[in-house]
Structure formats: structure tokens, C-alpha cells
Amino acid sequence: MAATHEVTNQPPPLTGYDVFGADAALVEAYDRYGHHGHRADLESLGRLAGSAEAQQWAREADANEPVLRTHDRYGTRIDEVDFHPSWHRLMGTAVGHGLQAAPWAGAGPAAHTVRAAKFVVWSQVEAAHLCPVSMTYAAVPALRVDAAVASVWEPRLTATAYDPGLRPPGSKTGALAGMAMTEKQGGSDVRANTTRADAVDGLGDGWYRLTGHKWFCSAPMNDVFLVLAQAPGGLTCFVLPRVLDDGARNGLRLQRLKDKLGNRANASAEVEFDGALARRLGDEGRGVATIIEMVAATRLDCVLGSASLLRRAVADATWHAAHRSAFGAPLADSALMRAVLADLALESEAATALGMRLAASADRAGDAQERALRRIGLPLAKYWVCKRTPAAVAEALECLGGNGYVEESGMPRLYREAPLNSIWEGAGNIQALDLLRVLTREPDAVAAWRAEVEAAKGQDRRLDDALTSVDVSAGEPVEPGQARVLAGRMAVLLQASLLVRYAPSAVADAFCASRLDGRHGVYGALPAGLDVAAIVRRATPEVP
Known part of the structure; x- marks a missing residue:
């Protein structure tokens, strides 16, 4: 049978690289x-x-x-x-x-x-x-x-x-x-x-x-x-x-x-x-x-598992955009595509930073403040990171267009997996209710959360302002219907503090600009003036 077409403009497989070193x-x-x-x-x-x-x-x-x-x-x-x-x-x-x-x-x-x-x-x-x-x-x-x-x-x-x-x-x-x-x-x-x-x-x-x-x-x-x-x-x-x-x-x-x-x-x-x-x-x-310590350990793995799904989705999306052209130019050079990829990369970076920080607290279990941070940080991270993952994976899938909807791409498997960690070991409402228990009964945990966020105090005005707008005090009642709102806000502040202290300035700046006002919605709707190209370059895997 004669050849009917030549296959062009398809990204090569993302294989033969170090998954750790590329992240x-x-x-x-x-x-x-x-x-x-x-x-x-x-x-x-x-x-x-x-x-x-x-x-x-x-x-x-x-x-x-x-x-x-x-x-x-x-x-x-x-x-x-x-x-x-x-x-x-x-x-x-x-x-x-x-x-x-x-x-x-x-x-x-x-x-x-x-x-x-x-x-x-x-x-x-x-x-x-x-x-x-x-x-x-x-x-x-x-x-x-x-x-x-x-x-x-x-x-x-x-x-x-x-x-x-x-x-x-x-x-x-x-x-x-x-x-x-x-x-x-x-x-x-x-x-x-x-x-x-x-x-x-x-x-x-x-x-x-x-x-x-x-x-x-x-x-x-x-x-x-x-x-x-x-x-x-x-x-x-x-x-x-x-x-x-x-x-x-x-x-x-x-x-x-x-x-x-x-x-x-x-x-x-x-x-x-x-x-x-x-x-x-x-x-x-x-x-x-x-089984309380069992619950804590599985919640940590839910956060780490969702961070892993996010990273894999971002790796596939950035790799595809770097090797696929549309309308005469690489996808990664499109301003709209760059904004989407950068936004997804921010989500992935923040999830990884928070998950690894909580894992480190398990190694420091002899320190009372670390135990307290882990106690409040796990329900916050479990709620927020796992809740954000399905939408982010869906957006990453869309970056591949129709190719992303095909099983061979691997993206449908990520998409089907994405909701699981939010359900396993207590769905979102369970985590929010656990936060309410911490706020009313465990003052040391509330103090540990505030200390961790305030470790970045003075390094970004937006973070400082956002922290003053979240009034959480141990023993103070919280309206149960607002527990999800508060959990999300507190988790984002933890992530922002970590990124401000440790991430490159382009990442920290974009995260604070897009997340701290509490209005982040559809991925890709980032404020103007951010170095999105640097964020995307950092997130794109390199294959030797």
C-alpha cells in the first residue's frame, strides 16, 4: 500500500529523561x-x-x-x-x-x-x-x-x-x-x-x-x-x-x-x-x-500523590507545547498558551512545596512546633491541593487538544485519577470539619500555622496584607458553612509563604499576584506584567 501522508508536527515521546532532575x-x-x-x-x-x-x-x-x-x-x-x-x-x-x-x-x-x-x-x-x-x-x-x-x-x-x-x-x-x-x-x-x-x-x-x-x-x-x-x-x-x-x-x-x-x-x-x-x-x-496517626500518614500521601499528578500533567503539557506548532508558530510562543502553562506550573510548584514541607515535619516529629504544624497543615493541604488537582489536570489535557483526549496520550488516565485523592481518607468536607476542630481545640497548631506563614513576613507586601485579612484565633468559633473558604485561604497562605521564601522571584511574584486576592478561577487568566516565559521554561522537561 502506498504511503498516503507524512507524519509531521507531532511531539516526540516524553521518554528517556530523569523525572526527578527535570522537576x-x-x-x-x-x-x-x-x-x-x-x-x-x-x-x-x-x-x-x-x-x-x-x-x-x-x-x-x-x-x-x-x-x-x-x-x-x-x-x-x-x-x-x-x-x-x-x-x-x-x-x-x-x-x-x-x-x-x-x-x-x-x-x-x-x-x-x-x-x-x-x-x-x-x-x-x-x-x-x-x-x-x-x-x-x-x-x-x-x-x-x-x-x-x-x-x-x-x-x-x-x-x-x-x-x-x-x-x-x-x-x-x-x-x-x-x-x-x-x-x-x-x-x-x-x-x-x-x-x-x-x-x-x-x-x-x-x-x-x-x-x-x-x-x-x-x-x-x-x-x-x-x-x-x-x-x-x-x-x-x-x-x-x-x-x-x-x-x-x-x-x-x-x-x-x-x-x-x-x-x-x-x-x-x-x-x-x-x-x-x-x-x-x-x-x-x-x-x-x-488510627489517628494512620490517618495523618495517608493524608500526607494524598497530598504527595496529587502533587505528582499535577507535575506529570504539567510536564506533558509543556512538552507538547514546546514541540507542537499552530498557525505558523510553536504553541509555547503563544501568549495565551504561555499564560495557561505558567498558571498550571504555579499550581504544581505550590503543591510540591507544601507537600514536601509537611513530609519534612514528619522527620522532625520530636519538635513540638513541627508536630503542631503537621497537625493543621495536613487537613489544609489535603483539602486544597487535592481539590485543585482535577481542574488543573483537565486544563493540562486541553493543552494537548484532541490528542489529549485520546488514551494513547496518557492524559485520560491522569484525568480519571485526579479526583481520587480528594475523596480518599476523608473528602473535602471532612477536612474542613477537621480544621474547625483544630481551631477550637488546638491553639499550638494555630500558632504553628501563623509562624510558618509569618516566616516570609516583609518579603512580599501582598502576602503581608493577605495574612492580616485572615483572622484565625484558637478557640474562636467559625461558621461551619465558611470552613471550606477558610481552609482554602489558609492553605494558599502556606503555599505563598513557601514560594516567597524559596522559589525563583518569577514564580513567587506570579503566585502572589494571582492567588492571594482569593479570586483565582479559570487557569490562564493571569494578571499582566508577569514573567510567564521564565515560569514555563522552568516547568518544561529537558531530555538529553
Whole structure:
């Protein structure tokens, strides 16, 4: 067949580059808070993330969704989930680089910051497989409520060996954790849970049998789960192994896998507990208090995951505009396109700066002010960054035009993933309500927020003026209907303070000019007189 046309004016694939090194905002944040001893490992992961091979793994894992097998060929109940080999390649890389829980094992200075930077880099390849990784990271601080339970599971969860498959825990070189908290009737209102926990005699103190259901079980293929159930003393947290020490399958039945908007490569399940054995974690009636550190860790990963999605979307959009022409000129030279790209880059930079700052606070947990900043910063960042991501990804997709709407571009996968982190671990209203709790009960956290913002005092008049317009005082009541407005405002002030102190002047100036008046809407409607070209150049990946 004769050739009918020559393909021209199509951008080359964005492959063969260092995802870490090409992200100026992440590199600078890492240099502030991270540790030089891990830099080579991070750069190696960045090169793998930018390789054509890793991007092929992502496409294959997304296109070949997990398959539930409730029974084997003989009719025996097995409750297993089968995954494509590329899923296991992605997981093996994540676990091998310590993204699951290695920081808790004392992996050197700035361990949580190092892990956060890796999370932002590797999540840009494929976000769905980071769900079980994040669950494992979050499980460890919760397990430490009970030293005896932690001594059993923590060494397995922090091991950097990916060892999939349902086998006795003692026979595995590494393990992963999942969560099963919400039920049909309750959702975020976990106190409405009805799953019942009955104490078991003869197995030692703290063992129960669980009977009930869970509407969402995150990562049902993992080895152990944190579960909330109603014990005689009230809502209680339990540790439920998937396989018992003697090799028997525990009474956890997978009813079906969720057919989700995005996050397709990962399995989320509805489950039934049929007398499943579980060990109590913490005291009866203290279930919510027991999982509070788990909640904090997963919220941090929601922020980091959204920052990663933003960065990937901006990288694809700026790369496309740099290599595509329209109406006789490169897209990146169009004033309107530059304004859109610069605006998106500002969103990405601010998200990265805030996420990495909060990760650094996890490394400084011995400092009371850092703990307080993390307490108020996480619901603020979780609310704002995750809420801003879907609109930003949609705008980045539009920068590619019709090409962005085609699956092969990768943008539809980012778009489907973008709303998830805003929903996971408490949707926007939950974060806003948590902020109200902080404002009324935790004066140290309010003071830490103000101190962090005021660290940039005197460096930008617009930031100084904006701070005086936000009147937050510990113990002062806030109208609940205004909680979202306040959360967004406080989050933007945190971001602005970080950018004013640490980002190039073009970035800080544009952020303050466009965000601090509270009227930022459609992307690309930036004020005049900003150095948008410098912002776009900084955001555009370079391939050797």
C-alpha cells in the first residue's frame, strides 16, 4: 500500500529523561529538607520513571485490570486477585526503593522526606499501585500503639522485599498492609459501623472473631489489614491477617471488586468477615484514636500523590507545547498558551512545596512546633491541593487538544485519577470539619500555622496584607458553612509563604499576584506584567 501522508508536527515521546532532575521545584525542596546521601538513589529512580520501559508497565497495568477469583477449579473458596505482570514490576520497584514503610525502620536522616520525593517521582509513572504502598506506610505508626503487635508485623512491613502471594506471614520476606474501615451505611462516619467483634477464648489475650462487611477494602491482596469493628466496649481497631500462621485462609471473603472511575490497576473490594480472626490494637472503644496517626500518614500521601499528578500533567503539557506548532508558530510562543502553562506550573510548584514541607515535619516529629504544624497543615493541604488537582489536570489535557483526549496520550488516565485523592481518607468536607476542630481545640497548631506563614513576613507586601485579612484565633468559633473558604485561604497562605521564601522571584511574584486576592478561577487568566516565559521554561522537561 502506498504511503498516503507524512507524519509531521507531532511531539516526540516524553521518554528517556530523569523525572526527578527535570522537576526544579522538587529538586529544590529535596535540597532543603532531604539528605545528600540518598540523592543517587533518587536520581536512579527518576531515570527509571522517565524510561519508555516503565511507561509501558503503566499502560499494561492500567489496561489489564485485576481479576477476582473467589473459587478454584474444584470449588474451594480462595478469594484471590490476579494481577498483570507489569503491576508486579511497578510494585517491586516501589517496595525495593522503600516507598512502603522503610522510613519507620530508621533508614537514616530525613527518611520521610527522601521517601516523599521518591513517592512524587514514582507516582508519575502509574498512581494506582501506590495505594497498597501508602496503606503499608500508614499502618506502621498505628501498629505502634501495641508494642507486641508491632514487633510481629513491623519488620515485615518495613522490609524492602516485594513478596506477593497468600502464604503464612512467617514464610514471607516482606509484607504489605491494607485497610478496611468504611461500611455501606456509614462511609466517613465510622462510628456507624456494625461489624461485630467477639472475644475468643483459648488464643491468648486480645483475639476476637469479626463478623460483618466492609464497603471498601483497600488492597485486598495484601497480607494484613487494619479493621474497625464494634467490640463490647465500643468501636475498636483490629489487626486482621489474610493468612493465619498455620497456613489456613482467614475468614475474609471478597464479594466483588469495585468498578472505579480511575485507579483501575489497583483492586478495591467489598468484603465479608465470616468469623475472621483478628487481634485487638489498642483498647476497646478507642478505635478512632488508635488510627489517628494512620490517618495523618495517608493524608500526607494524598497530598504527595496529587502533587505528582499535577507535575506529570504539567510536564506533558509543556512538552507538547514546546514541540507542537499552530498557525505558523510553536504553541509555547503563544501568549495565551504561555499564560495557561505558567498558571498550571504555579499550581504544581505550590503543591510540591507544601507537600514536601509537611513530609519534612514528619522527620522532625520530636519538635513540638513541627508536630503542631503537621497537625493543621495536613487537613489544609489535603483539602486544597487535592481539590485543585482535577481542574488543573483537565486544563493540562486541553493543552494537548484532541490528542489529549485520546488514551494513547496518557492524559485520560491522569484525568480519571485526579479526583481520587480528594475523596480518599476523608473528602473535602471532612477536612474542613477537621480544621474547625483544630481551631477550637488546638491553639499550638494555630500558632504553628501563623509562624510558618509569618516566616516570609516583609518579603512580599501582598502576602503581608493577605495574612492580616485572615483572622484565625484558637478557640474562636467559625461558621461551619465558611470552613471550606477558610481552609482554602489558609492553605494558599502556606503555599505563598513557601514560594516567597524559596522559589525563583518569577514564580513567587506570579503566585502572589494571582492567588492571594482569593479570586483565582479559570487557569490562564493571569494578571499582566508577569514573567510567564521564565515560569514555563522552568516547568518544561529537558531530555538529553
